[in-house]
Amino acid sequence: MTKEYWRWDEKCWKDESMDPKSAGIISAGIDIGSVSSEAVLCLDGKFYASNTIRTGSNSPTSAKDALKPLLEYTGIAYENLDYIVGTGYGRVNIPFQDKAVTEIACHGRGANYMVGPSLRTILDMGGQDCKAIHVDEKGKVTNFLMNDKCAAGTGRGMETIADLLKVPITEIGDRSFQIDTPAEPISNVCVVFAKSEAMAMVKSGKTLNEVLASYCKAMADRVTQLLDRIGVEKEFFITGGISKNRGVTERIEENLGIKAVKPKDARLDPQTAGALGAALFGFVLASKKGSKKASRKGQTL
């Protein structure tokens, strides 16, 4: 069987110190991205549990596949969910959601929860798009810019390079720093061009680590251009799957001259920021407009 070098960890996690039985409002957020899907559960507006999976071929199935194992893992019944908010690329196709909210607003709110009120700039490096977002002290979006026209600067581009060079995607960040000479420039405009240039570099005798360094640098340069359009204010935070790749994030920090902050609770995964924001929207909606639990009575996922 061919090894899948692009594969990353799919996992369920919960905060063992919290008890869903004592919660007044249980809200769920589901972020259907182009590459990964996340489900998050909040108890009274506090992060409780999350699940991250690879997005399948259709959004309704992916939404179910993200939420159902998480409900089983936490022992929460579907009919006890007070509010379900969907977000992300596939948000309009989640059949069991109570409301859809854009991923821009959800990332703003989720990142605000993870970092705190001092957060001002978010860079979300998603599977097939990239977003630069400014937020106020409450996590409300004040300025945003999204680029989803091409895969340059996205997780999909990184997966393509992982497969091409047969390097596990989780090792790319560290390996991109194991080089003796500075990274050579490579196309940051198009993944197809970058792929061709990467192959040419391999054939010219460059080591895999040198090629990876060039690709990470190209990706960092690409998103830095995006950030330059709206400006970067401290605190600065990176969300999305690429936030786990230090080969890209540290080069972005170098370009900007600003260090990205980490979540105040190290257990929080920046990849789940969108789903967390959706669950937090769900909590607010359930508090203000009432629970939707009755509409799920007797139903299962």
Add this chain to the structure above:
Amino acid sequence: MIANYGYMDGSGEYYITIDTDKCAECEGKMCIAACPKGLFVPIEDDYGEDVVEIDSGKVKELKYQCMDCKPTEKPPLPCISACTPGALKHSW
């Protein structure tokens, strides 16, 4: 909120920027009728404001959608002229 719709590609940056705080105060939303390509669509945003956004099916083609209105000899653009609160900007 400053909402930037558009993209950056090998040929340049093509963004239409909407200041939604100004847009929400406009009752007429005359930009919708003024755009010959129907780029502007009314929505209620995530914070409950009635604003316009760029049609998601056309946002990746802005360079081409706006081409007919762009010759330099006939400024200003119809959308910019119609936007009485001054909420719209083009980046190119």
